[in-house]
Amino acid sequence: MLLPNTGTDIHELNPAISVANLNEAVESAARALIQLQHSDGHWIFPLEADATIPAEHILLQHFLDEIDPEVESGLAAFIRSHQGEDGGWPLFHGGTLDLSCTVKAYFALKAAGDPVDAPHMKRAREAVLAHGGAARCNVFTRILLALFGQIPWRGVPVMPVEILNLPAWSPVHISRISYWSRTVVVPLLVVMAHKPQARNPRGIGISELFTVPADRVVDWHSAPDDTALARLFRGIDSFLSLIEPRLPKSGRRAAIDRAVKFVTERLNGEDGLGAIFPAMANTIMMYDCLGYPADHPDAVTARRAMDKLLLPMDGGEIMCQPCLSPVWDTALACHAVAEVGTPEARQSALAGSAWLVERQVLDEPGDWSWRRPNVRPGGWPFQYANPHYPDTDDTAVVVMALDRCGAEEFAEPIERGREWIEGLQSSNGGWGAFDADNCAHYLNHIPFADHGALLDPPTVDVTARCIGMLAQLGFKADHKSVASGLEFLRREQEPNGSWFGRWGTNYIYGTWSALCGLNAVGIRPENPMVRRAVDWLLSRQNPDGGWGEGGVSYWPDRIADDRCASTPSQTAWALLGLMAAGEVANPATARGVRFLIENRNAAGLWDEEDFTAVGFPRVFYLRYHGYPAIFPLWAIARYRTMMEEGQREVPWGL
Template sequence: MQDHNASTTLRVQRAEPSAKTVSDAVAEATDALIRRQQADGHWVFELEADATIPSEYLLLHHILDEIDPELEAGLAAFIRGRQGKDGGWPLFFGGAMDISCSVKAYFALKAAGDSPDAPHMRRAREAILARGGAARCNVFTRILLAQFGQIPWRAVPAMPVEVMNLPPWSPFHISRISYWSRTVVVPLLVVMAHRLRARNPRGIGIAELFTEPPERVRNWHSNNSRGGWATLFRALDAALHAVEPRLPANGRQTAIDRAVRFVTERLNGEDGLGAIFPAMVNAVLMFHCLGMPPDHPDAATARRALRGLVVRQPGRVYCQPCLSPVWDTAIICNALLETGNPQARAAARRGADWLVDRQILDVEGDWAWQRPGLASGGWAFQYNNAHYPDTDDTAMVVMALQRLDTERYGEPIRRARDWIVGMQSRNGGWGAFDAENQHDFLNHIPFADHGALLDPPTSDVTARCVMMLARLGEGRDTVPTRRGLTFLEREQESDGSWFGRWGTNYVYGTWSALEALNAAGVPHSAVAVQRAAQWLLAHQRPDGGWGEDGASYWAGNPRGEGAVSTASQTAWALLGLMAAGKGNHPAVDRGVDYLLSARDAEGLWSEEPFTAVGFPRVFYLKYHGYAASFPLWALARYRALRV
């Protein structure tokens, strides 16, 4: 962190941004976003992850023996371009290598024809071996390696498909895990039950990535903690490995039938199972294991859904983890409405009408397992994902509708508000997709070495829901808002910040919480507000911006810090400070200057770092729309307050 006194000196020497410069930037960014609006009113930007998903997609075609040389060449070029300076592949831009991502990337490139003797492959191999080799990979990577015959199936934690036969009250019923875990795991149970073997037409192997032959490895557990839960589940895993081959055949077939029924009921057309890549891949593999030909209606639908995630541009081919049109459209509508521009308002109305048509009103999704009888009324993240609306998207959409026209959109707002209130957990917070999804012991099972099996209430999502309720006139004296504020009060960190589950990281969480507190009428003089504002001020970078990278999700690493400033995180910090009553602070002027200087030729912003999260410490995201929209939101609010 930079010296605070030195940065204070820099601030007082800097003149305020001119009114004309700010207004010009707002106008140019507004016009640029309107130009990017789709004909039907929505927006959608690319959503990028690390090299894992392109690697898995490339290897999928080797599992099925359906190699497309042109697609493979494009994916391989993308993967090569993401290799880090340390020889491995990171989970986020500029991060340290991740061994699981690196093993998949190396395997994919070798499958695509890269020679192991090529310099980039040699550097990758040396980096992987220096960190213990491929035996140290996570569970999902080991499942892939087992499918290719590179490791024995005993290296994979036991997860019998018979869990599908467990009653709802069982500690291991699928309703107790998160939406993303559910949709990924259920088809994978069938794949594992069949011990899928990749066709692997080129006979590619990666024995050179192991420090000892896989058949000699004794301990494959990623979590060797001596804690009670971990010790218990390791013993249970050993017992299941011994028992699984002896389980009754009729029970296994019943479980497979239930898993297949779960998947086909949620296949979601060409938007795919769960509308997320890992679940969609596993659905394709499940149908393959069941002997369905590629032209079978279900198998063909699943394959088309995957193809819909591929980005093909000149010199750029990769596979997205999912699509984000509802989230992108809701954020941009709010940003445009902040400008007060009539053309922007008209564009936001077109976006709102598109959103209203996608409100989920007639599907009782998996969330109803915990909230039976609650009427649906939420929005999903993607074009279509009716079984899995989420509270974060829903709250962001409602805030845009409320700002536009409460009379025109009264019924959609009411349905969404009631659904949000019904999804509040007992502790006062909100999870993203489920209520009461807090069975922490499940994160200790060997199969959950990524530690992201659950969807507990978080500060950022809770803040969005509180903000929505407050915007609808439900202040601190109403029960849902008061309970949400109490949750946020408990979750504030000792340094004044809030953790960001879905955005990177404490900058995102702190902005979200400050917006909620301000909307709910918490005084700017409140201790929680002042402490949060001071935390943001203390983490401004010398160039006037803010930047925080994914390393902050590991305990002991600095919070609110990164290698560079980013447009999206600077915007969040500015919005947070203005919500805290610091709109006149010189630091805000410096942050605005940073945004003004960082614009591209189109009048928007872009950034290389990843500023969002799928699963902390496991999977990170880069929303291309964040840098294009949040800075406009911040500049428009600054103009309203200061110009």
């Protein structure tokens, strides 16, 4: 086997990679991944978040006085097993204490019956107090504490439900915030209007986590933002706290009716409002506040949706997933097995593609249509069902998979998906995940938004995927949508040559995404933009041949600290990016492939504890259990194909 354009045998480049070793790795990983495919063609893997989600599930049971001892015990076991060495709970594996996550985890364990003098509880309590106490928690944690009577409601920013009565042109209309914020906030506004007290049957409190009694805390603002805009919004918040009790009751009733209508229209069966845990939990509390009996059909549906997120694990633990990811998992797995190229792999990819076609949203003008009313539906959601909220990232990846697996057979869904993607392009040339032009950045300065994740602006990774999809379908660099997308990528490249990764950790993910999009549309490897990105990737390779990056890289002042142990998924991203940039013959690429071949588990796949994805940078991180089963196979299979065929260019948009 000769390296393209070098005349060099692959064995001379890296004797540790033999053809037999490479073939065995690809074929065993492909068999293992195909064995995980469900009989109807789809894949689904666990999706793990931090201890916040299981803690909130336990506390919701205590809010309602509907405690399931078996579920509570399993969730508590999961929380205990994820406590960090510093006594707190991190947002991602190996991270340091996050105050809000730790307060929720401690509260949930105490509610579940853990004695306060137990060693793990003592360490957690000392860690919270050392970090300023529970009064320094973020807004959503303080709302939970107010619901349990642990802090006064003045410790929570005012968000009157009456904002739902504002016209669409209002600067604070819900259409201006992201889909996830919308579905979480709307039912929460009803709960905050009622200010209920949790039933809390065991009378659990956490006064011991405050450095001073909660009723003596003066400053509850947790956000460090001290800009003029932030000060203005804090002033508005103070004004609203004075007038909210005096607002007309008729306006409140109308707003609550609007909220209930919004939620009920989007209840989404047993897949839940927005198909995400926080929105489901708030929906359950909203119906409870409104006096819905436990057997009311909507209340029953909401509870069942949340229960579907529970996943029993080894050792009696129960994971509560933030959502389910079958469309995303299936689309990515289709790409990986299609890359393998054997008849069995092609048939597997075709079965997955057929399953995906059935999930396309064709007749529901979701919330995205508020900004793009003249665009026909045609996108795919992330979950089994979420018709109001398909997303551009899933849609682009699905369309590319369908195109690879049977373009003629899937011509109509491909065309509808392409049409929807082009219709959702933002005015700056980029693509957000769920909406176009969701860029009201001033809203991230309101006190309620101290998490800084209220919006869904265009990002590099999603934009690169959309460009790659259009290019794979035959659109050239001078096509209007492609050209404006390319300009967005050029503007967003970092000075060091990398790109920021919004939905994956972090610069490795963003750079891989961008390089694939650029390659697909014909940007040559010698282009300065590509060369800078390649140089950056090469500079980040670890001595063992792999790549790794941690969640701390999302803090601008911590980027220098983000060198981490190599992970299979991030190594695969780096390799796919290098190969897209024409670096298949680079010795660094061979070293990365060798790292993957040498670090497989007994099943032929890869293990990975690290959280290599994000929900919201610096706030909410994710561990896709499918990533180490999918991306490494994808990378080594592509490497094999390109070496065998002497390719220097990747024929796909991903």
